[in-house]
Each structure stands twice: as C-alpha cells, then as structure tokens.
Amino acid sequence: MPVTAPSFAPATIDTVIEAVEHPAQSVASLVLRRSDGQQFPAWEAGSHIDVHLENGLIRQYSLCSSRQSLSELRIGVLRTPDSRGGSAHVHDALRAGETLRISAPRNNFPLVDSRKYLFLAGGIGITPIIPMLEAVEAAGRQWVLYYGGRSRDTMAFARELEATYGTEKVKIIAEDVEGRLNLQEILGMPRAHMLVYACGPGGMLGAIEDFCMGWPPGVLHTERFVANDLGAGGNTEPFEVELSLTGTTVTVDTHQSILEAVEQAGARVLSSCRAGLCGTCETRIVSGEAEHRDAALTEADKDAGEVMMVCVSRAAAGCSRLVLEL
Amino acid sequence: MSTILHEPAIFTEDPFDPAVIADPYPFLARLREAGSVSYLEATGSYAVAGYEEVYEVLTxxxxxxxxxGLGPRDIRKDEAWRPPSILESDPPIHTVMRRALTGVINPGxxxxxRGPFTPPAVELTTALAKLQGFDAITDLAEKYPLRVFPDAVGIPEEGREHLLPYGNMVFNAFGPENYIFKQAFAQGDAHAAAVMKSCQRESxxxxxxxxxxxxxVAEGLISEQQATLLVRALLSAGVDTTIFGIGNTLSVLARYPEAWAQLRKNPSMAKFAVDEALRLESPFQKFHRTVAVDTVLGGVKLEAGTKVLVFLGAANRDPRKWGEDADSFSLDRSSSGHVAFxxxxxxxxxxxxxxxxxEIVLQQLxxxxxxxxPAGAPVPxxxxVLRxxxxxxxxxxxAR
Known part of the structure; x- marks a missing residue:
C-alpha cells in the first residue's frame, strides 16, 4: 500500500510593507516587497497569497498587482463590519515599513484560454480579476468587464481600470446611480467561445450561477470571497486522501486538486469540466469533512456531506484526511 | 490569420442509404479522410466528420x-411538423429553457x-441470468429505461406505449424524408397527440x-408552452437514446471478453466501460446545423443558410484525436471529451x-x-441518425 509522505507547510516569504493606500472607502491596498530584496516567484492571474497576521490568523487575499513587475505584490483588503480580526487587523494595525509574512502565490482561480471573456466583479471581488484583464489584453483576446459596487467611492481601482482599458471594455456600475448589475441583460444572451469569470459576494455569484445554467456547461469560473470573515477561512494545508476501494493514500498538495492528485496516483475518476460545474466527478465521502467549492451541489447536499466534487472541493479546515469511495 | 481556401471534397454516397446505415464506419472513415469539410450531393449539405471540425461546429x-432544426431542411422555411424544441432553438429562446431544465436535472x-432505479435492474438481470442466453436488446435494453424513466418524469401509465414510436419519429426526422422517415411517421399523428397529452401539467x-x-412556470421563468415542450424533450430524448446506449454497450462488451472479466473483478469500472462504449458506438450519430453567417471552416467557405451534417460518431473514432486504435474498445483509454452527448x-x-x-444495468449484469x-449476428x-x-x-x- 503506497503512502506518500505529507510535505506540509507551504513556503513562506518575509516581506516589508512598502505602502498602505486607500483606493476606496473601507479598502486598504498593501504593496509588499521581499525583505531579502529578491524578486517574488512568478505567479498566474487569479492567484492569492496567505497573509500571516500577528494575531495568529491566516487570511487569503487575491493579488491585484501587475505580473510584469515581480519586485512587488499588491493586495486589496475590504474592512468587513463583522470582522473578527482579519480585515480589521490589516486596516488598524498594519503600517508601511512593518514586516509581514506571506505564503508564495497559489492559484485556485486559474484563467483558462478562450477566444472571449466576460468578467463580472462585485465590490472587492475585483482584485483577482485585475491581473486577468492584464493577461487577456496582452493576449489580444476580446473581453468586457462589468464591475458593480454600492457607490463609486467604495469601488477600488475603478478609475484606474477605466483609464487603462477605456469605458468600452470596463463598465463600472455603481448601485447608487444605475442600480445593481443587470444580470439578465449581461447573461441573458449566451455567447459562443466565451468564458465567464466572476468574483464577488455569495448572493451575486448564486444569481450568476443560475443565469449561466443557460450557457454551455463549464463556462463559469467563480471565486467566492468570504465576506463575513468568521472562522478559519479556507483550508490552506495539504491533506491526505485515502481511496477506499484500493486502500491507497495520496497527499493532495496545496497547488493541486484532489482529482489531479488521485489521477497522478493512477486512480480513475470520471470528470468533464474540471471546474466544479458539471457534476460528473461527484464522489462519495466515506469519512472526513469536505470544503465544498463547486457550483453543482445544492446547499442541502453540501450540508449533508455525503458527496463532493473532487475537481475543485477540498478537505475542510481541521480535516487532515478524507476517505473517498475511489 | 490567413487561411488558404479550398473546395470541399464532393461525395456522391448517401449517408442515409440503408446499406451505409447498417455498416457506417467504412463510409465514415472515407469521409474523415477526404478532408476537413466535404459536400454531400445526396442531401445538398456540407459534412464534418473529424473531431476538430465537429467540436468547432458544436461549440x-x-x-x-x-x-x-436538426434535419436537412430549414424548419423555419417549411411548415414544421411540430413546434420547435429546445434542441431546435438558439439563445435567448434556448436560454431560459436550458436554465429551467438544468435547475431540475442536476447531480442532486x-x-x-439511484435508489428507485436499482430494483428493476436487479429484477431484470436476475431473471435473465437464469437463462443460457437472451436478446440483449429486446429482453433488457428496451425494457429497463421504460421501467424507470417515465416514472422519474412522472407521467401516467396510460399512453406510455407511444413513447418509443414517438422517439423514433423525432430522431428519424433529423434525416431526410426518405423511406425510413416515412415508416417512422406512419401513425405519427396518434403518437404525437398521445405524447403531448402526457406533457400537460394535469398529467x-x-x-x-x-x-x-x-x-x-409558477416561478415565472418559462411559459406554459415551454414547459410542455421541455417535458416533451425529456420524453422524446430520454428513452430511445438510453436504450441504444445500453444495447451498444453490451454489443461492444460481448465482443471483448477480457474487458468483461476485468469489469467483473472491478465493477466500479462500469461507468468507464459505458463511456468508452459510447465513444465507440455512439447512439446519436449525426444531425444538422444551419450556417448562420458566411464563414470558413477547415479552409472551406460555407455560405449562410446552408446545412452542415455533423457526424458525432465519426469524430468519436477520429484517429487524430483517439490514436491509431480509435476503432477498438479499451478500458484503459480515457474517453473524456467524446461528443456522444x-x-x-x-x-x-x-x-x-x-x-x-x-451504469446500474451493467453493474447488475x-x-x-x-x-x-455473441450468439449470432446482431441486427442493426x-x-x-441513431446507431x-x-x-x-x-x-x-x-456467475456462481
């Protein structure tokens, strides 16, 4: 019975806070440089870093700087009203010149190549989209961004994006002026060879998922940000998966999906979209608790915890071993 | 991007000729090898049979x-024999219907x-296993979906005998109005009326x-007519194709005894066997699309308004996609990406x-x-359009 040894603890990088800016109401933007003066490792659009806060919390924030300059990284942090210490600590305690420990960039929201793109951002959900825009613009792809928020003064980077790409491509929809994003208008007419990337609060993503049921399977890619800032956030540790049919145990590293890890170990899993959408890779959970990241299961299914989509979902925080019927 | 344009290869053979239908693969291989896009004189349409071009037209x-429409004639120009289905519509008309259907049929x-679908498979296979042989189509493949699927849709017992003849009409109408078509439509009105009755809310x-x-409809997403059409789509598309899928899987596995033995040892592989069998013997072999705007496909100019016959079953055997052994069944192959659905x-x-x-039928068997x-030659x-x-x-x- 092959057992791969867990290679835990993702590499951390010590940084110095170069600047703290406030690009919008309740949003702090941190520019980070490496303490050793080196460059950051190259990263993909959609990536995030773990930020190790002094109060012991670990939080994930999307990178919103340019991938062309690896001498600095930028994150945008929204102060959430019911924060239990994550975003409040970033806003209140962190100052320019202080040090901050982060993880190397990781990507749970990869940009898949396509001929056309539709980007949808709600509020601070704009952050992972920013490097994506840079990437698709450089590749000469056709794209449009709809960025919604309560009012212009709460919408970070809105002006910067308009100035860089123009208002033909960047549609800023402030609720106090134009109302909410009109998803019927935006998504009511599916387009061929167009992928939809959306990041924002749960309610907005739920509505987008509903509209995208009328699109080809697999077009929608989402990242949900945890608005309430409670609990430990997503599991950032590697974990083990035991395949109950063969007794094999594999380690799922932070940069790979369960599907990839078990396929590498030689197990067969039926899969199709590999994006948490089509439901083909649904797998029964024998024991352990999953953190569901798919758009295929209902909330009731997710709560019941009997099955999971192994292409995107992972072990829950605190669960170091999942046993799956594979 | 500059593309060198060329003329399509001209084919005189009729893909809807009964001889070609009975043994389609030699013709499909010739079609695939003739070039990216061919022109079929028999139907007056273009044809694509390579994986790359088929994928492009589908997506x-x-x-x-x-x-x-999915047939050789443009249903918008003729008096169609029935109101267009979800399969015969584009966004945005298609969009709300697709949303409604995806909301209803999902993993949850x-x-x-799985619970209610298992006992009928146990019952059928237990009885058949007591025999020395049986007909995998009439004794099993045709029986099982009719035992479970109409119940899952929730239609009355009365009128179910029309489902198979109706499905036969719907799919045959994706081909030309030839002898096969006319046979299928012999008592068409009676079948269509009975199925439409089963689709009503009160049924x-x-x-x-x-x-x-x-x-x-109550939620305001779709109209009453659209609801009728969606239930009709389930009933017409959900029975025949599954029957053919079960039958085709068994036709393949009967020819591959080593695969059967391997599956017996590891029944969790059943779903992969089904997937690979669907690639090799795809139930839904071909249908048409209509070119909406002048375009170029595989270096061939296609004018708006012309029809393209899309050969799914040929794409699923394209050696450029699946390798030199594309015509054989392999449990080790990942058939992910096939276009059988x-x-x-x-x-x-x-x-x-x-x-x-x-999967349930195969596992129980x-x-x-x-x-x-095999105990004698199968009769195609x-x-x-269905294989x-x-x-x-x-x-x-x-088994002991």
Missing part, C-alpha cells in the same frame, strides 16, 4: 445555428434516483421531473440520468453473469 453556436436530483404526478419543470450549449441535459441508468458472448436498426441494434442475441454463463 460555436453563434455561427452554427440550431434554430433551423439525479442522485436521489404529471407531484414529484417527478415533469412537475418540477411545471413549477418553473454533444458538446457546448446543447449538450445533453439528461446525461447524468442516462449514465446512471447504463456483471454481478450475475460470468461470461457473455435502420435509422436515419443501434434491433436484436443482439447473446449466450451467457451465470
């Missing part, structure tokens, strides 16, 4: 419209069916997919149900049958 729904709702039980689709916007919504039905082999069905068998005699030994 570019703006250039290759469904609203002209389908998973709940539904309270819990099935039909009732859930009708609930989308279509691809893109119109990809089969009922796919998870069909896959589950096929594997449990009770030690060996299965002469059907315009399957009228009869598939097999001899078996029961």
């Amino acid at each position: 570019d729904f703006e250039t290759y419209s469904s609203a002209g 709702t389908v998973r709940a069916l 539904m039980d309270e819990v099935g997919f039909g009732a859930q689709i009708w609930a989308k 279509g691809m893109g916007l119109h990809q089969c919504v009922g796919q998870p149900i069909a896959r589950m039905e096929m 594997l449990e009770r049958v030690q060996t299965i082999e 069905i002469i059907h315009n 399957g068998f009228e009869s598939l005699p097999v001899s078996i030994t029961a």
Whole structure:
C-alpha cells in the first residue's frame, strides 16, 4: 500500500510593507516587497497569497498587482463590519515599513484560454480579476468587464481600470446611480467561445450561477470571497486522501486538486469540466469533512456531506484526511 | 490569420442509404479522410466528420445555428411538423429553457434516483441470468429505461406505449424524408397527440421531473408552452437514446471478453466501460446545423443558410484525436471529451440520468453473469441518425 509522505507547510516569504493606500472607502491596498530584496516567484492571474497576521490568523487575499513587475505584490483588503480580526487587523494595525509574512502565490482561480471573456466583479471581488484583464489584453483576446459596487467611492481601482482599458471594455456600475448589475441583460444572451469569470459576494455569484445554467456547461469560473470573515477561512494545508476501494493514500498538495492528485496516483475518476460545474466527478465521502467549492451541489447536499466534487472541493479546515469511495 | 481556401471534397454516397446505415464506419472513415469539410450531393449539405471540425461546429453556436432544426431542411422555411424544441432553438429562446431544465436535472436530483432505479435492474438481470442466453436488446435494453424513466418524469401509465414510436419519429426526422422517415411517421399523428397529452401539467404526478419543470412556470421563468415542450424533450430524448446506449454497450462488451472479466473483478469500472462504449458506438450519430453567417471552416467557405451534417460518431473514432486504435474498445483509454452527448450549449441535459441508468444495468449484469458472448449476428436498426441494434442475441454463463 503506497503512502506518500505529507510535505506540509507551504513556503513562506518575509516581506516589508512598502505602502498602505486607500483606493476606496473601507479598502486598504498593501504593496509588499521581499525583505531579502529578491524578486517574488512568478505567479498566474487569479492567484492569492496567505497573509500571516500577528494575531495568529491566516487570511487569503487575491493579488491585484501587475505580473510584469515581480519586485512587488499588491493586495486589496475590504474592512468587513463583522470582522473578527482579519480585515480589521490589516486596516488598524498594519503600517508601511512593518514586516509581514506571506505564503508564495497559489492559484485556485486559474484563467483558462478562450477566444472571449466576460468578467463580472462585485465590490472587492475585483482584485483577482485585475491581473486577468492584464493577461487577456496582452493576449489580444476580446473581453468586457462589468464591475458593480454600492457607490463609486467604495469601488477600488475603478478609475484606474477605466483609464487603462477605456469605458468600452470596463463598465463600472455603481448601485447608487444605475442600480445593481443587470444580470439578465449581461447573461441573458449566451455567447459562443466565451468564458465567464466572476468574483464577488455569495448572493451575486448564486444569481450568476443560475443565469449561466443557460450557457454551455463549464463556462463559469467563480471565486467566492468570504465576506463575513468568521472562522478559519479556507483550508490552506495539504491533506491526505485515502481511496477506499484500493486502500491507497495520496497527499493532495496545496497547488493541486484532489482529482489531479488521485489521477497522478493512477486512480480513475470520471470528470468533464474540471471546474466544479458539471457534476460528473461527484464522489462519495466515506469519512472526513469536505470544503465544498463547486457550483453543482445544492446547499442541502453540501450540508449533508455525503458527496463532493473532487475537481475543485477540498478537505475542510481541521480535516487532515478524507476517505473517498475511489 | 490567413487561411488558404479550398473546395470541399464532393461525395456522391448517401449517408442515409440503408446499406451505409447498417455498416457506417467504412463510409465514415472515407469521409474523415477526404478532408476537413466535404459536400454531400445526396442531401445538398456540407459534412464534418473529424473531431476538430465537429467540436468547432458544436461549440460555436453563434455561427452554427440550431434554430433551423436538426434535419436537412430549414424548419423555419417549411411548415414544421411540430413546434420547435429546445434542441431546435438558439439563445435567448434556448436560454431560459436550458436554465429551467438544468435547475431540475442536476447531480442532486439525479442522485436521489439511484435508489428507485436499482430494483428493476436487479429484477431484470436476475431473471435473465437464469437463462443460457437472451436478446440483449429486446429482453433488457428496451425494457429497463421504460421501467424507470417515465416514472422519474412522472407521467401516467396510460399512453406510455407511444413513447418509443414517438422517439423514433423525432430522431428519424433529423434525416431526410426518405423511406425510413416515412415508416417512422406512419401513425405519427396518434403518437404525437398521445405524447403531448402526457406533457400537460394535469398529467404529471407531484414529484417527478415533469412537475418540477411545471413549477418553473409558477416561478415565472418559462411559459406554459415551454414547459410542455421541455417535458416533451425529456420524453422524446430520454428513452430511445438510453436504450441504444445500453444495447451498444453490451454489443461492444460481448465482443471483448477480457474487458468483461476485468469489469467483473472491478465493477466500479462500469461507468468507464459505458463511456468508452459510447465513444465507440455512439447512439446519436449525426444531425444538422444551419450556417448562420458566411464563414470558413477547415479552409472551406460555407455560405449562410446552408446545412452542415455533423457526424458525432465519426469524430468519436477520429484517429487524430483517439490514436491509431480509435476503432477498438479499451478500458484503459480515457474517453473524456467524446461528443456522444454533444458538446457546448446543447449538450445533453439528461446525461447524468442516462449514465446512471447504463451504469446500474451493467453493474447488475456483471454481478450475475460470468461470461457473455455473441450468439449470432446482431441486427442493426435502420435509422436515419441513431446507431443501434434491433436484436443482439447473446449466450451467457451465470456467475456462481
């Protein structure tokens, strides 16, 4: 019975806070440089870093700087009203010149190549989209961004994006002026060879998922940000998966999906979209608790915890071993 | 991007000729090798048979419209024999119907069916395993979906005998109005009327997919007519294709005894066997799309308004995609990406149900049958677009 040894603890990088800016109401933007003066490792659009806060919390924030300059990284942090210490600590305690420990960039929201793109951002959900825009613009792809928020003064980077790409491509929809994003208008007419990337609060993503049921399977890619800032956030540790049919145990590293890890170990899993959408890779959970990241299961299914989509979902925080019927 | 344009290869052979239908693969290989796009004189349409071109036509729904219908004639120009289905519509008309259907048929709702779908498979395979042989089509493939699927939709018992003849009409109409078509439509009005009656709100039980689709009318997502059409789509697309899927899987496995033995040892592989069998013997072999705007495909100019015949079954055997052994069954192959259920916007919504039905039947048969082999030549069905068998005699030994 092959057992791969867990290679835990993702590499951390010590940084110095170069600047703290406030690009919008309740949003702090941190520019980070490496303490050793080196460059950051190259990263993909959609990536995030773990930020190790002094109060012991670990939080994930999307990178919103340019991938062309690896001498600095930028994150945008929204102060959430019911924060239990994550975003409040970033806003209140962190100052320019202080040090901050982060993880190397990781990507749970990869940009898949396509001929056309539709980007949808709600509020601070704009952050992972920013490097994506840079990437698709450089590749000469056709794209449009709809960025919604309560009012212009709460919408970070809105002006910067308009100035860089123009208002033909960047549609800023402030609720106090134009109302909410009109998803019927935006998504009511599916387009061929167009992928939809959306990041924002749960309610907005739920509505987008509903509209995208009328699109080809697999077009929608989402990242949900945890608005309430409670609990430990997503599991950032590697974990083990035991395949109950063969007794094999594999380690799922932070940069790979369960599907990839078990396929590498030689197990067969039926899969199709590999994006948490089509439901083909649904797998029964024998024991352990999953953190569901798919758009295929209902909330009731997710709560019941009997099955999971192994292409995107992972072990829950605190669960170091999942046993799956594979 | 500069493309060198060239003329399509001209084919005089008729893909809807009964001789070609009975043994389609030599013709399909010639078609694939002739070039990216061919022109079929018999139907006056273009044809694509390579994986790359088939994939392109299926996924570019703006250039290759469904609203002209899946047959060789543009249904918008003729008096259609029935109101257009979800399969015969483009966004945005298609969009709300697709949303409604995806909301009803999803992993959660389908998973709940594994319980009720299993006992009929146990019962059928237990009885068959006591025999020395049986007909895999008439004794099993045709029986099982009719035992489970109409119940899942929630239609009354009365009128179910019209489902198979109706499905036969619907799919044959994706081909030309030839002798095969006319045979299928012999008592067409009676079948169509009976099925339409089964689709009405008052015909539904309270819990099935039909009732859930009708609930989308109450939610304001779709109209009453659209609900009728969606239930009709389930009933016409959900029975025949699954029957053919089960039959075709067994036709393949009867020829591969080593695969059967391997599956007996590891029945969790059943779903991969089904997937690979669907690639090799795809039930839905071909249908048309209509070119919406002048375009170029594989270096051939296609004018707006012309029809393209899309050969799914040929794409699923394209050696450029699947390798030199594309014509053989391999349990080790990853058949992911095959287009047996279509691809893109119109990809089969009922796919998870069909896959589950096929997997359950195969698993139950594997449990009770030690060996299965052909007992005589299978009789192919002469059907315009579906590939399957009228009869598939097999001899078996029961598992101890």
